[in-house]
Amino acid sequence: MDIVVPIKFVPDLVEEMEIGESGKALDRTFMRLIPSEQDDHALEQALLLKERHGGTVTVVTLDAGDVDETLFTAVANGADRAVKVRGEGFDKGINNHAASAVLQEALKDIPFDLILTGTQAVDDLDGSVGPLLAARLGLPYVGYITGIALEDGKVVARKEYPGGMVADMEVALPAVLGIQAAEKPPRYVVTSLVLEAMKTATIEEREAGEADCSGAAGVTRVYLPQAVERARMLEGDANQVADALVALLKEHRLLS
């Protein structure tokens, strides 16, 4: 089974988010871009399927800046091909409608049975790449997947619903699946293997044109939330905070 894993680069929330001067976008000066966590899971799931059933795994990403290490890491991890698509404005961040159009174009000469990608990314505003890509390709899409099995040549995807309910969906291939979590946490790749991949593997580079961002709404303002009601903060060291909490719990009759 040939699997394609599109990877999207998103702001790392470990860093503080800052608003850019225009007030309409985030300030990218100190922004660290990392592969979307659920895309890491999608790659892990793809590699698990490859280990079980054979086939190939191709990783595709838009060039948002510092993406090479991630691609080499994917190859060191077991991916067979790594494709980087460059285009105007990709480093400033393009919306998912544009990204999915770019991917659709890039996939024209990459054969696949299955596309796995994270079910959503933290900076999604105009939908998610997976379902948008599926729609452009005319393929079925199921999201919030936490397990994939191959049964008699059919793909059965385990879909999560709220409340812990889960449903097994049979999906005709080719298809796109949005991964919520892989069956195992994404594996760590030893640095020396990544360095070796950097020496021996090649990243295929493509050029896309300008990105078509239509399909999303306009943004007039981006801001950090100011809570109307913020929590009443308790001060002090662990002892003092604990004392204050005990007093509060008594007050609210929660210590019976």
Next chain:
Amino acid sequence: MTTVATTVSTNGGLAFYNKVLEAVPQGERVRLCLQCGACSGICPNGFAMNYPPRSIIAALRADDFAPVLESDAIWLCVACFACSNVCPAQIPLTTGLLAALKNEMLLRGKAPAELQTALANSRRYGNTLGQSPRKRAEWAKDLTPPVPIMAEHKEPVEVLWYVGDYASYHPRVQKVSRAMVRVFQAMGVKFGILGPEENSDGDAQCLIGEVGLFEMLALKNARAFDKYEFKEVVTTDPHAYNTMKNEYPGLGVSFPIKHYTQFLAERFDQLWPLLRRDQKYRVAYHDPCCIGRANHNDIYDEPRRVLSAIPGIELVEMPHNRENSICCGGGGGGMWLDGFSWERTRTRTSEWRVAEALSVGAQVLAVACTYETPRFDDAVKSTGHEGDLMVRDIAELLAEALGSG
């Protein structure tokens, strides 16, 4: 040190054996193993390993290495150097055999998840805690006078103080860092820190066998050091001391490095008049593995000398002291494997150490390592001895003795 850590040993024993031979200088001493078992006996977790060091070598010789690779016992090793220290054939067990086996397991993807996270964090953020590198000097931001951060300070300093991951980000250990600032300032030392330019020292990564990552971190630190003028690097972190003194030179990175107790012991005459407030405690000093028996760093006297400068302190020795010290359990990845270790051993070496301190009537357990303050604090609580024993870094005791201002 050559980086051989790219091939998984498909021929089980032989390829691994060659890896050990090449991994460290003196690697071939592994051939001299007497199978005496001193290593397995002295290992704090040896009783819970189905393949302690002796058995690993025995398996190699018997060409029956596959079971070793199926065992996860290696992750109980906390890189305390007790085995290396006691081996009559002087085999580099900790840095050679055991690190190579950990590397082998990592290459096979067989490492506990918490460890993988710590490694991934240090690769991405330059610290094992996964915190923003931009916040690495936040612990110092409200101090007056301010702590010089080299990128802003732009002047030569006497001492480039390497702070370390836990001392920068962990709330308990940040207190130690702030105490150290007071000591440096009281002594008029011209010092500076790298702040956001500082990366994980690489000691844990090196001893876990993630050689490539160790090299990457060491070279990043070296690049930062190269930018500035200083007489020596002083560190409050024994792991940093150990790796910068013993492993960095193998990468061509060399500079004068001291543990802070060495630095202060040298300046004893300048230090002791500043310590005016009586600290009336019975203090047991815990020798950290990494400045002690590790690689024969042998820093045992200097911390005691520094402690003797503090008025009111009564220093007592614990039975397991100096090169026989009991590891706190944090090295070689142990910092992230407490759950893993507990499930298999049902003991904590840190609790053993606390019990020993209490047995000699200590009121304070003095430490000099950034892993130790949180680990021994935890052990004091988990053994129900809160209030009976205080855990203090020497820097904290000094700061207290300085008095106000």
Next chain:
Amino acid sequence: MSQHIWLVVETLRGVVSEISYTMLAAGRELADGLGGRLTALLLGYNTQELAATLGAADSVTYVDHAALADFTPDAYQRTIAGMINEDPPRAVLIGHTSMGMDVACSVGIQLGVPLITSCRRIRVEDGTPRYVSVTCGGKVMVEGEIPGPTCLVTMVPGGYKPEAGRREGAPDPSTWLRTKVYRLAPPTELNDLRVSLQRYVEPEAGDVDITRESILVSVGRGIQQQDNLKLAEALAAALGGAVSASRPIVDKGWLPTSRLVGKSGKAVKPRLYLALGISGAPEHMEGVPDCETLIAINTDERAPIFDAARYGAVADVLKLMPVLTEKIKQAKSG
């Protein structure tokens, strides 16, 4: 340009989901603000009676077909796209959920209609509808205009009280006569579906049903190591409650899914929710919509959880837990 508003009602195994009422509240405000009608689109098979609780809408369009008995992406997407195509409204509200997100994107692309997701609130200013969406784990808010003539908007909870969406609805069947219900057949053929439901899998009956606990000690990434769970368990025991968790803890396998609070886990309504080392991302907060007393402890003073909490402290949970456990034990015995 039409000023009518639609919402796609979400149901799971015969129960109308909470998000539907959030959308009813939002849709009601929006329709009133624009002077249009609010229509609830309900898909199903012999589930017409679910329309009874949708009274906040002006009308309910019920589409009935065997292929719509359970949610599957293909069938629902084709039906919704077909309905919109016949009579495009100003805006279509869809739940930002496992079901809603499976269809919203494909409907948008298929019809060439723009899409806005993660929307928490919609306002009408000078006759123009505007959205407020939440991104980056709750740390960044985005605002803009909802473009015409038709736009899809997926909604997350938090901006409206679901009760507001229920205010005119009641389980009393006689009330739904006030709301017109149109029963239709699907606009397109629903054969050759590429996704079919094989089976539902009930959630594991865990040891503890956190939805029934009145005190929850909930842990997130801030507990750092599995070993530290015992501190939370000790605290929960001292309080007489149970331990729950956010996604990262369950994904690591440190606690079973039965303990997961949040979008893909359970919604809980305890009297006391102690959020320890939890940042407060929207996916988690969805699980604690209305807690009497939410107390948050986190080392990051900018964590979004402090906006939802009643009380908070910037502290290290690993230090605090044992101290707090002791003091609670003392307070209870003393």
